[in-house]
Amino acid sequence: MTDTAVAVPGDAHDHAHDHAHPDYLAHHFDTPQQQFDAAKIGMWSFLVQEILFFSGVFVAYGVFRSWYPETFSAAAQQLNRPMGATNTVVLLFSSLTAALAVRSSALGKQKETTRWLILTIACAFIFLTVKYFEYAHKFEGGLLPGKYFHPHAAHLVAGSPVLPANSHVFFSIYFMATGIHGIHVLVGIGVFLWILKRNLRGDFKQYNAGVDMAALYWHLVDLVWIYLFPLLYLID
Amino acid sequence: MATVATHQTGGHAHDPNELDYLAAKGFKSWALTLDHKRIGIMYLVAVLMSFALGGVLALLVRLELFTTGHTIMSAAQYNKVFTMHGVVMVFLFIIPSIPAAMGNIFLPIMLGTKDVAFPKLNLASFYIYCFGACFGLYALLHGGVDTGWTFYTPYSSKFSETPVIPMIFAAFVMGFSSILTGVNFIATVHKMRAPGLNWRRLPLFVWSMYATSIIQVLATPVLAITLFLLIFERAFGLGIFDPSMGGDPVLFQHFFWFYSHPAVYIMIVPGMGVVSELICTFSRRAPFGYMFIAMSSLGLALLGFLVWGHHLFVAGMSEYATMVFSGLTFLVGIPSGVKVFNWVTTLYKGSISLESPMLYGLGFIFLFTIGGLTGLFLAMLAVDVHLHDTYFVVAHFHYVMVGGTVIAFIGGLHYWWPKFTGKMYNERMAQVAFGLVFVGFNVTFLTQFVLGSRGMPRRYYDYLPEFQSLHQVSTMGSWLLGAGFLVMLVMFIQSLTSGKKAPRNPWGSAALEWQTPTPIPFHNFLEQPVITRGPYDYHLATEEELAHD
Numbered sequence: 001m002t003d004t005a006v007a008v009p010g011d012a013h014d015h016a017h018d019h020a021h022p023d024y025l026a027h028h029f030d031t032p033q034q035q036f037d038a039a040k041i042g043m044w045s046f047l048v049q050e051i052l053f054f055s056g057v058f059v060a061y062g063v064f065r066s067w068y069p070e071t072f073s074a075a076a077q078q079l080n081r082p083m084g085a086t087n088t089v090v091l092l093f094s095s096l097t098a099a100l101a102v103r104s105s106a107l108g109k110q111k112e113t114t115r116w117l118i119l120t121i122a123c124a125f126i127f128l129t130v131k132y133f134e135y136a137h138k139f140e141g142g143l144l145p146g147k148y149f150h151p152h153a154a155h156l157v158a159g160s161p162v163l164p165a166n167s168h169v170f171f172s173i174y175f176m177a178t179g180i181h182g183i184h185v186l187v188g189i190g191v192f193l194w195i196l197k198r199n200l201r202g203d204f205k206q207y208n209a210g211v212d213m214a215a216l217y218w219h220l221v222d223l224v225w226i227y228l229f230p231l232l233y234l235i236d
Numbered sequence: 237m238a239t240v241a242t243h244q245t246g247g248h249a250h251d252p253n254e255l256d257y258l259a260a261k262g263f264k265s266w267a268l269t270l271d272h273k274r275i276g277i278m279y280l281v282a283v284l285m286s287f288a289l290g291g292v293l294a295l296l297v298r299l300e301l302f303t304t305g306h307t308i309m310s311a312a313q314y315n316k317v318f319t320m321h322g323v324v325m326v327f328l329f330i331i332p333s334i335p336a337a338m339g340n341i342f343l344p345i346m347l348g349t350k351d352v353a354f355p356k357l358n359l360a361s362f363y364i365y366c367f368g369a370c371f372g373l374y375a376l377l378h379g380g381v382d383t384g385w386t387f388y389t390p391y392s393s394k395f396s397e398t399p400v401i402p403m404i405f406a407a408f409v410m411g412f413s414s415i416l417t418g419v420n421f422i423a424t425v426h427k428m429r430a431p432g433l434n435w436r437r438l439p440l441f442v443w444s445m446y447a448t449s450i451i452q453v454l455a456t457p458v459l460a461i462t463l464f465l466l467i468f469e470r471a472f473g474l475g476i477f478d479p480s481m482g483g484d485p486v487l488f489q490h491f492f493w494f495y496s497h498p499a500v501y502i503m504i505v506p507g508m509g510v511v512s513e514l515i516c517t518f519s520r521r522a523p524f525g526y527m528f529i530a531m532s533s534l535g536l537a538l539l540g541f542l543v544w545g546h547h548l549f550v551a552g553m554s555e556y557a558t559m560v561f562s563g564l565t566f567l568v569g570i571p572s573g574v575k576v577f578n579w580v581t582t583l584y585k586g587s588i589s590l591e592s593p594m595l596y597g598l599g600f601i602f603l604f605t606i607g608g609l610t611g612l613f614l615a616m617l618a619v620d621v622h623l624h625d626t627y628f629v630v631a632h633f634h635y636v637m638v639g640g641t642v643i644a645f646i647g648g649l650h651y652w653w654p655k656f657t658g659k660m661y662n663e664r665m666a667q668v669a670f671g672l673v674f675v676g677f678n679v680t681f682l683t684q685f686v687l688g689s690r691g692m693p694r695r696y697y698d699y700l701p702e703f704q705s706l707h708q709v710s711t712m713g714s715w716l717l718g719a720g721f722l723v724m725l726v727m728f729i730q731s732l733t734s735g736k737k738a739p740r741n742p743w744g745s746a747a748l749e750w751q752t753p754t755p756i757p758f759h760n761f762l763e764q765p766v767i768t769r770g771p772y773d774y775h776l777a778t779e780e781e782l783a784h785d
Contacts, residue, residue: 028350034427038353042423049415049457056461056491060476063487146481147473166482172474176465 024207073236075170084233094123095222098215105208145172256755270355276340286328293321298714311697315382322385334506348430348765353423368409375403389477389488408463418452432767444509447533459495493544501540507644514597517745519586522772532571565615592666596647603639628688658755659735665727672720679713739784746777
């Protein structure tokens with residue numbers, strides 16, 4: 001080994017003892033840019049697999065909706081559109097606040113970042129609260145997946161058509177799709193709480209990849225909902 | 237931690253931990269390591285144990301089939317044993333075998349970098365694998381599952397009385413380990429290459445790992461959602477795979493094979509990468525048509541996604557769909573053929589030496605070709621109606637998976653063993669083991685092509701008396717195969733306990749991983765390598781680089 005161990009062209013000034021290796025740069029990366037690029041391509045690959053994970057539910061939806069179109073449009077009327085629409089707006093807004101958190105962290109505005117992160121987390125909680133009321137209503141009405149599907153006439157939406165055969169398939173897909181999405185929202189809350197903690201500690205003053213990656217994940221969660229909402233709620 | 241560079245002058249004593257990645261001792265130095273080489277070795281130990289378990293189950297299956305009717309176990313036990321053989325071999329052994337074990341150890345070294353892009357994620361992948369494997373073992377200890385490794389509905393979702401959910405959950409969890417390894421390798425190949433290492437200089441093993449990673453990221457999540465739905469189907473009666481509730485069991489087969497066909501390429505493409513390295517090193521020659529071999533890996537990755545329907549030719553798919561899938565399946569022959577022809581052409585006028593890794597390399601070409609060509613029989617619709625679910629299919633995929641991937645894995649193990657253990661092994665024993673494995677394998681599975689073409693259905697416990705002699709030959713072949721692996725095990729253990737110290741470059745290879753010292757330094761290289769030639773440019777390599785020490 002020589003004393004200038006890094007033989008990277010253009011990096012030769014990096015003498016060992018004054019090697020510019022800040023805390024946030026992991027030992028196996030040469031530059032923050034390289035570390036950031038690696039994080040970005042890793043995150044995008046991960047998001048691709050997320051889309052394929054959801055694809056199974058979407059394909060099942062497509063198959064059964066083409067098999068039972070009337071069933072789907074009748075069953076969809078049991079979903080609460082105002083609540084679904086509220087959640088859509090809430091999630092869209094939270095995507096905006098997440099993006100603003102990325103921007104403020106890139107500008108080194110720690111306090112502003114904190115504010116946007118808290119807003120994002122709050123929106124996620126609002127989403128889950130609304131979802132809780134929706135789920136509770138379905139549970140009361142016996143609108144449950146598969147073999148637990150026993151609708152009580154008293155709890156159905158007034159004036160809605162009679163639920164045709166195989167309506168349980170719609171609710172199987174509804175609960176699987178929104179359930180998996182809900183788990184992703186929960187994970188998102190966990191991720192943003194961790195990012196918030198790191199932001200308060202001042203981790204992102206010079207290098208904000210963490211905020212950026214969390215926001216990318218959050219946009220995906222938002223995007224999936226943008227597709228789920230019309231496909232499940234708006235189809236009669 | 238600082239980089240390799242601590243301010244020492246040349247020749248100054250190094251920290252022993254920097255010079256040898258195996259130097260640090262103790263449980264914690266392994267359990268909490270972020271070093272890709274150590275993680276790779278932990279994977280290697282885990283997959284080899286899984287291989288031994290799956291192998292014992294295979295021997296039991298063959299032993300039961302030695303005579304018609306009851307030989308050593310009941311029909312119900314037989315169903316569990318062949319299912320567990322399949323599950324263990326597919327999910328615990330073969331999928332992580334080359335990528336997670338050898339890829340982890342050598343991908344960063346071949347790229348001339350210190351580690352994979354996300355070392356913590358890498359360790360997490362390993363623990364996720366272990367976590368999943370625990371559920372698999374739980375299912376095994378609770379009597380095992382009897383659905384077949386394909387978990388077809390509605391049997392798996394409604395009727396089986398075995399612990400199906402833990403087993404499915406195990407495969408679900410291990411899938412995430414595979415996905416995260418794929419994500420890690422994609423980022424590593426894109427962003428961590430040494431200066432001068434452009435895409436045209438990438439080792440073919442790296443190309444194949446890259447193609448494999450793409451499949452892992454794109455296909456495995458589909459398995460995850462399928463198994464997730466299946467868990468809910470079984471636990472809560474969702475009904476989407478249950479025809480009596482308006483669901484569709486064939487949809488499960490589509491979902492399952494949308495993953496599991498690409499998964500076949502997760503298994504074989506890394507093997508092709510290993511063999512490309514073996515052929516080049518032991519022919520002392522650059523590969524014929526480097527870019528064609530590299531691109532055919534990506535071609536297989538792409539085509540792998542378009543052919544899942546050929547598993548459903550007799551499952552009630554539309555005739556038009558079967559024709560399309562049949563046509564697409566034939567296309568797989570093109571990239572596979574490109575590889576085989578290019579390997580053979582690489583040998584031409586090469587300076588070939590027949591050390592044990594090369595024997596496996598050549599064995600691979602021979603066996604994989606048989607496995608590949610018999611795949612074309614099955615792609616043909618009319619022929620498949622007869623051969624579907626017979627021993628012909630069993631023989632076909634064992635020729636590809638064992639004759640292909642396992643042979644490549646073992647070949648790679650022989651090839652890289654001196655580098656990552658720092659020890660040589662007994663070459664004579666290695667050659668004896670190869671002979672036993674090669675002959676044993678062919679005796680076991682060549683007979684099964686005959687059995688299948690005569691109508692012996694797969695997964696059956698009992699068979700007609702006229703099949704008995706071929707079944708007995710096959711079973712005896714499995715003993716030879718087992719004996720071969722036993723000799724190999726003894727050889728490797730002997731190498732670890734009393735093997736000669738390995739030189740830096742025992743095979744005289746020009747590739748980058750042989751240029752770093754043995755034992756491998758903690759940061760892979762003592763200083764950052766700068767790449768000025770391709771890994772197979774023997775005409776550009778210096779005498780010093782090709783020398784053994």
